[in-house]
Amino acid sequence: MRNFSVVVLMATSLSACHQSSDLFQKKERSAAPAPGNTPNQAQPPETERPGDTSYIPVAITESFADMRARLVAGKPEAERKQNEMLNARYDMSSRAEANIYMSRGKPVQTGVRVRLRENVTWEQLGQMTPEQIKQQNLFPDGFMPLPHPRHEEGGQVLPQFHIDEIMAAEGRNLLRFDVELDIPDHFLPEFPAPIFLTTRPDLGDVSQGVLITNKNFFEIFDGILTPRQLDGLRLLVTPFAQQQFNVTNDRRTDSPELGISCFDCHANGHTNGATHLDPVTRPQEFRRRLDVPTLRGLNIQRLFGSQRAMKTVEDFTEFEQLGAYFDGDHVTAAKKGFNKLDRALQVAHMAEFQSILDFPPAPKLDINGRLIPAVATSAELRGEELFYGKAECASCHPGPYFTDNSMHDLKAERFFKPQNVNGRLMTSVGPIKTFPLRGIRHSPPYLHDGRLLTLDDTVEFFNLVLELRLTEAEKKDLLAFLYVL
Ligand code: HEC
Ligand code: HEC
Structure with a gap:
């Protein structure tokens, strides 16, 4: 550890000595706006050092078509490097x-x-x-x-089987043009996953073998859940604006999309193996990849998030949408249209439903x-x-x-x-x-x-x-x- 702090100090003073070239790099970066959340592409990231800024660009001057073309052009090489690394x-x-x-x-x-x-x-x-x-x-x-899978870009990436299913069921396009999930389906959780409720163990799997969406949740759960839980489930399958999935020009889908729902990653209250970058670390090369955790068994847990360490399901639910959806950046979130949930009503309802998702039986x-x-x-x-x-x-x-x-x-x-x-x-x-x-x-x-x-x-x-x-x-x-x- 002691050695590491020396490295940090050296790196900091080093960049102070080379201020002119540093400024030049900064200028270069803002001329070609960084995508998503890319603070540090221009510098060698081998040393431990603070990033240049915690912020990503808000005003995007590059046209959507140019940005898309640039990212699509870089996709094969990013995929090749990632597959080579995985293999x-x-x-x-x-x-x-x-x-x-x-x-x-x-x-x-x-x-x-x-x-x-x-x-x-x-x-x-x-x-x-x-x-x-x-x-x-x-x-x-x-x-x-x-x-x-494309670390410099980061953001939420879903498995193709989920993207296809949501397109068929709801007509929402969750396909990113710049990156695909890199882990093959056979290593991912069962899809659609079964749902077990702590309140109704007698029913076994209540999912009816289908993916729960905003088109079918009511029919499947009316009569099983309380009105509050049912409303919570409604919100969990409702899309809300997110960094890559939104209606502005700073998005990563071809068409403007309203957003992503909680169950687009925590599919059926479990996980579909989607991935993300953590919203709590900077600069980009330090950010941890996050494999979506299951929501089963939230009732017996007391800490939420691998490092965020929030203390209640309510806190995490609120934080997911305001913080994690936007990489912990409330500045771009405001532009892309984050949705403030009412804590006493909507957050409470969402947490009530999440907290009855049981572990699968272990006979x-x-x-x-x-x-x-x-x-x-x-x-x-x-x-x-x-x-x-x-x-x-x-x-x-x-x-x-x-x-x-x-x-x-x-x-x-x-x-x-x-x-x-x-x-x-x-x-x-x-x-x-x-x-x-x-x-x-x-x-x-x-x-x-x-x-x-x-x-x-x-x-x-x-x-x-x-x-x-x-x-x-x-x-x-x-x-x-x-x-x-
Ligand atoms: C990438 C798709 C993605 C979407 C969409 C998403 N989550 Fe998550 N969720 C994650 C990831 C990744 C984590 C792990 C976070 C961490 O480790 O800090 C997580 C963690 C959680 C946790 C804590 C689980 C634990 O074991 O600590 C809860 C609760 C949760 N999400 C609820 C929600 C709610 C509610 C929504 C909708 C507002 C939502 N999530 C939307 C990816 C997603
Ligand atoms: C010092 C505490 C500690 C001990 C001892 C420990 N674990 Fe863990 N375990 C953890 C932590 C912390 C994580 C999460 C690590 C991470 O995600 O990077 C974890 C994660 C795991 C996971 C993955 C969980 C998931 O959802 O992805 C498995 C499996 C696991 N441990 C099995 C074991 C086994 C088997 C042993 C005994 C040989 C063991 N652990 C001993 C702390 C511990």
């Missing part, structure tokens, strides 16, 4: 050999997908100290932060979240013992929901040197919320930025990060336990 990091093929399924039958992808560096095995890595792994440059790339767990021995396999039972014992998982993920409702800094940066990959500066990320592990097989990919594609990857990750020295057999048992949560 170097991971085995992206579809493999689901364990006969493990999500609620409605989508196979769970299996196998460790993070690629090792040459000439080293997982066993060998597991025996090394963080310092040794760092010095010998052996930390697998897939364990480092994952860049957004092998008892009331305390412990395995029921009569129905569990011996591998699962051994896995549970490891979870509460040698593997230390339960110190942060205690049952019955497998979260401590706190945040922890896993300090993955102990294992690698800072480096820039596709516009994302790989460095320390600080404390992150302990996401619950109940229902975890239903919400891949894993970690706040979705850098891990399978649960097998998470076991290898924690084996290194916590320096557990698990044997291969122990890793398999632990995995068997994670599948039944």
Whole structure:
């Protein structure tokens, strides 16, 4: 850490010495307005330093046609770089050999997908100290932060299957012309996801197997929800203006669009695997990619957002739309038409509905979240013992929901040197919320930025990060336990 602050100081004084060229770069940037939220393209981002400004341009002087043409022209190269990075990091093929399924039958992808560096095995890595792994440059790339599919642009990017479904159901165009989601469908959650309600467990899945939209929600939920919850659900499927999806010339869809709805990412109250950049960090290369979390189990959680750490669902609901929709920039938000929700009425209604979204059933767990021995396999039972014992998982993920409702800094940066990959500066990320592990097989990919594609990857990750020295057999048992949560 001490070294890092020296770097910051040096970089700051360095840029002060070179003020004239710095000014020139700034001028150049404002002449060709930066898209979306691109404060730092012109400078080498390898060093740790503050950004030039926290703001993005409000007055766009480039015509929509020119901006679109420029971004479309850059898309193939951005995609090529991203795919190259992904294929170097991971085995992206579809493999689901364990006969493990999500609620409605989508196979769970299996196998460790993070690629090792040459000439080293997982066993060998597991025996090394963080310092040794760092010095010998052996930390697998897939364990480092994952860049957004077009990191310099950032913003919300949805999977194609959701875009198609919304176009068919509502006629809204959620296709961005500048970027597509980079993770293949087989690594994403089930779609449309089932919906379980804490208030009506007797009904099982209440989604009727369809995507809930503003065209069908009333028919499906009238008679099941209270009027307040029903109104909350209405607002959750109502589009509101957002940074990339709006009716101004500073948008990333061909046609002006009213906006995006909460359920366009938290599809059916779960997640469709859409991605975003965090709204709480600057400059751009430090911003974390965020894999959309499920809204299941909000009722038992006490912290919301991986780093924003808001204390209530109401706070987060209000913040999503005013803050996160606009990258934490209230200046452009005002221009694009943010919608202030009434806290006592609308926010309360939205939170009431979100707070009855239950985890999916876990028939092998008892009331305390412990395995029921009569129905569990011996591998699962051994896995549970490891979870509460040698593997230390339960110190942060205690049952019955497998979260401590706190945040922890896993300090993955102990294992690698800072480096820039596709516009994302790989460095320390600080404390992150302990996401619950109940229902975890239903919400891949894993970690706040979705850098891990399978649960097998998470076991290898924690084996290194916590320096557990698990044997291969122990890793398999632990995995068997994670599948039944
Ligand atoms: C990209 C599409 C996207 C849309 C649209 C969206 N969210 Fe989110 N939501 C996210 C992401 C990403 C996070 C994680 C934020 C973080 O880690 O800081 C999140 C987090 C949340 C959380 C906290 C979950 C947790 O586990 O901590 C709640 C609650 C939430 N969103 C509600 C909403 C509501 C209400 C709306 C509509 C006003 C909405 N979201 C719209 C992507 C989206
Ligand atoms: C020191 C606390 C701590 C311990 C111990 C710990 N975890 Fe975690 N776990 C976290 C935090 C914090 C996150 C979120 C990290 C992130 O998103 O970057 C997390 C995330 C996860 C995730 C991904 C959750 C999601 O929704 O994407 C899985 C899976 C997981 N942990 C499994 C385990 C297993 C298995 C063990 C034991 C081998 C373990 N954890 C031990 C704190 C811990």
